[in-house]
Amino acid sequence: MGAGNVAARHARVLSGFPDVRIAGVADTDAARAARLAREYGAASYGSHTALLRDERLDAVYVCVPPFAHGPIELAVLDAGLSLFVEKPLALDEGTARRVAATARRTGAVTAVGHHWRYMDVVDEARRRLGDRPVRLALGMWLDKVPPVPWWPRLDGSGGQVVEQAVHVLDLARLLVGEVAEVSAHESGHPPEQAEGAAGPGGAGGAAGKDGTAGIGGADGTAGRVGAATGALLRFRDGAAGILGATCLLSWKHRAGLEIYAEGLALRISEDRMVVDSDRGREVVTESGDARRRVDRAFVDAVLHRGEDVRAPYEDALRTHRLACAVARAAASGVPVTLDDDEG
Ligand SMILES: NC(=O)c1ccc[n+]([C@@H]2O[C@H](COP(=O)([O-])OP(=O)(O)OC[C@H]3O[C@@H](n4cnc5c(N)ncnc54)[C@H](O)[C@@H]3O)[C@@H](O)[C@H]2O)c1
Incomplete structure (x- = not known):
């Protein structure tokens, strides 16, 4: 979908698996839909319900x-199918919670x-950390506005x-643990782009012609995403975290996570990890196979051939709730506490 x-x-990855056929x-x-379907000899449809x-x-x-997100996942789960x-997961927390509850019910x-x-x-990184407590995590996503029409708008x-x-x-969350509380500050808006002005409607959404979907401010910035976010995270076990994000650049500058524990500094990005310790510096190179593995693990789970799904919906819901908490804290200027419920 x-x-x-x-x-x-x-589709490219899945089509390389001998035990998968892309049906539609x-x-x-x-x-x-027709363009992508044609490449893989699949049928094409104008809606998820028809497929x-x-x-x-x-x-x-x-x-x-x-x-x-939302209606599609619920329909897939109601049909008794597996779901990637x-x-x-969604724009908001409520939609993702509803999908998680349905997935729990269907056992998909x-x-x-x-x-x-x-x-x-x-x-x-997990091996190097062992059971050393992490004291500090510094996360960053310093990038451009992605060239898809729905991105520059909050809705x-x-x-x-x-x-x-x-x-x-x-x-x-994986390397440090659960977060108990976040506070955040947001600054400015990225410059308007011709492409972004279409709003979500440009990608099949329900926004009006001007893409405002009922939201609009006198200064023209209401409803637009922030240009930069700084967040402070308090992990449950006491570790401190800082997240910085900006979309003001015209290139992907850096995205990754630095982790500090006693005598150990790890700098993880999508292509390598730099490890510093009293033994000096080591650079571990990433194979780049993760995008294939995530699909293979899902297919194996669907076929009952493996159990290596590392982010089932229920777990990803916790990450999504954390991201939503940062966004809420940034919008309100008030710290947000994350409770410990099941999602
Ligand atoms: N995990 C990753 O590395 C990764 C990489 C890229 C994108 N993504 C995520 O994937 C999502 C899509 O990103 P993209 O770059 O492919 O966007 P895109 O705009 O290129 O594609 C989205 C497609 O969904 C279609 N669509 C919209 N509403 C629909 C509906 N109700 N039913 C069926 N189709 C509908 C749009 O017409 C569009 O063709 C985003 O949430 C993005 O964050 C993840």
Whole structure:
């Protein structure tokens, strides 16, 4: 479901597996669905309901923008199918909680596209840390505005922390632990782009012609994503965390997580990990296979051949709630406490 950038990537990976057949592609932009479907000899549809009605499926990949999540996942789960969802889970917490509750009820195999969990350097970081307590985590996502029309608006993407830095927050949860409280500050807005002005409507959403979806401010900035976010995180076990994000650049500058424990500094990014200790510096290179592994693990789980789904929906819900908490703290200027419930 969804035939954009990330769907094309999953289709490419999945088509290389001998035990997978891509049966159908659905997109509200029927021409896009047809283009991707043609590449893989699949049927194409203009809606998720038509695809679910007409094809006999085992599993569905939901690769739609943040604003479009919810109804698709619920329909897939109600049909008794396995579910892979691209991050972020939704614009808000409520939608993701409803999907999680339904997944719990149906007992479906679920997975979320937090492929960083499959990086070699992340496995290696866990080994190096052992049971050393982490005291400080510094996360960052310093990038450009992605060239998709729905991104610059809050009602399209949910903002940079929810949409992008969520990968870093997920890694922080994995390596450091759960977060108890966040405070955050947001600054400015990225410059308007011709493409972004379309709003979520440009990608099949429900916004008006001007993309404002009922939101609009006298200064023209209401409803637009922030240009930069700084957040302070208090982990449950007492570790301190700082997250910095900006979309003001025209290139991807840095995205990753630094972890500090007694006598050990780890700098993890998508292509390497730099390890500093009293033994000097070591650089561990990433193989780049994580994007294949995340799909393989899901397929193996669907086929009952493996149990290596590292971010099932339920777990990803915790990461999503953390990202939403940062966004809420930034919008309100008031610290947000994360409770310990099941999601
Ligand atoms: N894990 C990763 O590394 C990674 C990488 C890229 C994107 N993503 C995530 O994937 C999601 C999609 O990103 P993208 O770059 O592919 O966006 P995109 O705009 O290229 O593609 C999204 C597609 O979804 C379609 N769509 C919208 N509403 C729909 C609906 N109700 N039913 C069916 N199709 C619908 C749009 O028409 C569009 O073709 C985003 O949430 C993004 O964060 C994840």
